[in-house]
Amino acid sequence: MTETHSFTGRVLSDIACQLGEGPTYDPATGKAFWFDIRGQKLHELHLSSMTKTQHDLPFLGSVLAVIDAERQLIVSDQGLFIRQVADGRLTPFVKLEDKAQNRSNDGRVHPSGALWASTMGRKAEKHSGTIYHVAGDRVTVLYSNITIPNGICFSPDGSTGYFTDTDVNHLMRVALDPKTGLPTGAPEVLSDESVTPGGVDGAVCDADGLIWNARWGSSAVDVYRPDGTKIARYLVPASQASCPAFIGEKADRLLVTSAWQDLEAEGHLADPHAGQTFELGISVKGRFEPKFRL
Numbered sequence: 511m512t513e514t515h516s517f518t519g520r521v522l523s524d525i526a527c528q529l530g531e532g533p534t535y536d537p538a539t540g541k542a543f544w545f546d547i548r549g550q551k552l553h554e555l556h557l558s559s560m561t562k563t564q565h566d567l568p569f570l571g572s573v574l575a576v577i578d579a580e581r582q583l584i585v586s587d588q589g590l591f592i593r594q595v596a597d598g599r600l601t602p603f604v605k606l607e608d609k610a611q612n613r614s615n616d617g618r619v620h621p622s623g624a625l626w627a628s629t630m631g632r633k634a635e636k637h638s639g640t641i642y643h644v645a646g647d648r649v650t651v652l653y654s655n656i657t658i659p660n661g662i663c664f665s666p667d668g669s670t671g672y673f674t675d676t677d678v679n680h681l682m683r684v685a686l687d688p689k690t691g692l693p694t695g696a697p698e699v700l701s702d703e704s705v706t707p708g709g710v711d712g713a714v715c716d717a718d719g720l721i722w723n724a725r726w727g728s729s730a731v732d733v734y735r736p737d738g739t740k741i742a743r744y745l746v747p748a749s750q751a752s753c754p755a756f757i758g759e760k761a762d763r764l765l766v767t768s769a770w771q772d773l774e775a776e777g778h779l780a781d782p783h784a785g786q787t788f789e790l791g792i793s794v795k796g797r798f799e800p801k802f803r804l
Contacts, residue, residue, distance in 0.1 A: 512732075514743045519791025521747075522765060523555060523562060526785030530767030531712065532573045532585075532617070533755035533787070537798050542757050543574050544767050544787060547613070552584075553787070557757060565598055573617035573627055575802040583802045585627045587613035590644065604647045612638055616660045616712055616753070620691030621668035623803025626652070628659035634677070641673060643692060646804055652693065661713040661723060664691070665736065666797060672700065672721060676709040681723070681734070700738040712753025712767075717795040724751040724766060731766055731790065744790055747783040749773075756796025757789075764790040 527546035535542045542555045545567075552565040552574070573585035574593075582593040589605040606614070606629060617627035624645040631638035639656040642649050653659075657677035664671050668688035674681050683700040684693050703710050708728030715721050720741075721734040729749050733742040748768035755765045770784035778784055 512740045512743055514730075515745065515792075517745045517747055517788075517791070519746075519789045521783065521786050522789050523553065523787040525553065525562070525564070525787075526770055527551070527553070527767065527787070528771050528785065529752070529769045530785055530787060531615070531752050531769075532571070533753055533765050533767050534574050534576075534799050535755055535757040535761070535765070536576050537759065537761070538576075538579060540759070542755065542765055544753075544755070544765070545571050545574070546785075547572050547615075548771060555787075568600070570613045572614045573625075575617075575619045575625060575799065577802050577804060583625070585614045585617050585625075587632075590627070604644070604649060606642050606644075606649060607640065609638070611635065615639070615658070616662050616673075618662045618664065618714075619800045619802050620664050620671070620686070621666070621800050622689055622691045623800055624691040625802055626662045626671070626673075626691065628656070628662065628673075630656070630658055634658055636677070639675075645690065650692070653697070658709075660709075660711050663713045663715040663721065665715055665719050666717055670736070672713060672715065673697075674710040674713075676711060676726065679704040679706075679710055681710050681721075681738070683736075683738075701734060701740065711751065714754050714756060714796070716756070717761075717797045720795075722754050722764065722794070724753050726750050726752060731764070744792065746788050746790070748786060748788070749781050750784060754790075756794065756798070758796075761796035761798050762793050764792065764794050764796065766790060 528548040533544035569586040637655040661674035684697040709726040
């Protein structure tokens with residue numbers, strides 16, 4: 511039986527994101543980053559000083575990866591851009607697709623330095639989305655006909671990839687080439703969550719191979735073993751938890767984003783922390799995200 515833990519953490523940012531997503535952490539600067547996709551904002555938080563900064567974006571950004579000390583990669587509805595850290599200047603890098611009805615959604619860098627990035631319909635149109643593999647400027651289609659791609663993360667050794675279509679609610683597992691991040695077999699269902707409340711959303715994989723998955727609509731982050739066994743649930747004070755990220759000097763803390771989109775006035779009143787960003791308040795065995803290799 512899955513053990514449920516009450517929330518013992520804190521609010522890291524009380525700025526309510528319409529669609530908080532894509533959190534990550536840069537250990538070189540001690541800063542956490544996340545997006546308000548629909549609000550077209552990149553949020554930046556220096557953890558030790560708790561200094562917060564909001565950056566306006568000219569597009570719907572959803573994923574950030576560190577390239578080096580000077581540059582970051584941002585995935586957006588307009589394609590991939592290189593962002594200069596010093597002044598925020600954006601330079602087009604590569605396009606994923608030419609579908610005006612789509613925007614970017616979930617994504618993560620594989621240990622090889624390649625990126626998995628996904629798209630979906632702006633109104634979650636059925637089967638409009640795709641998951642792509644990006645190695646340098648080479649873009650390869652991995653999985654298409656996806657409605658809401660999410661849960662992209664990788665085992666520490668890079669030999670296993672995880673993802674989901676939240677519309678289907680199957681947490682999937684696929685064998686990968688650790689050197690490239692490309693699949694070497696067909697995906698299989700790791701956990702069928704289609705009959706449980708809420709949606710499988712963003713995820714990270716810790717140093718022990720445990721999968722930490724934000725559960726949209728269930729105010730929680732669920733923890734799975736690599737064999738698909740759900741071993742724990744940690745509650746958060748917002749119904750629409752969207753994505754976790756390991757943060758801190760030792761990657762031993764967990765940040766969780768959330769969203770207020772789709773909540774009617776009464777629903778938002780009953781969910782006052784919706785869209786805020788939280789720290790879970792427990793010690794985890796996380797790991798830092800790999801850098802994107804140009």
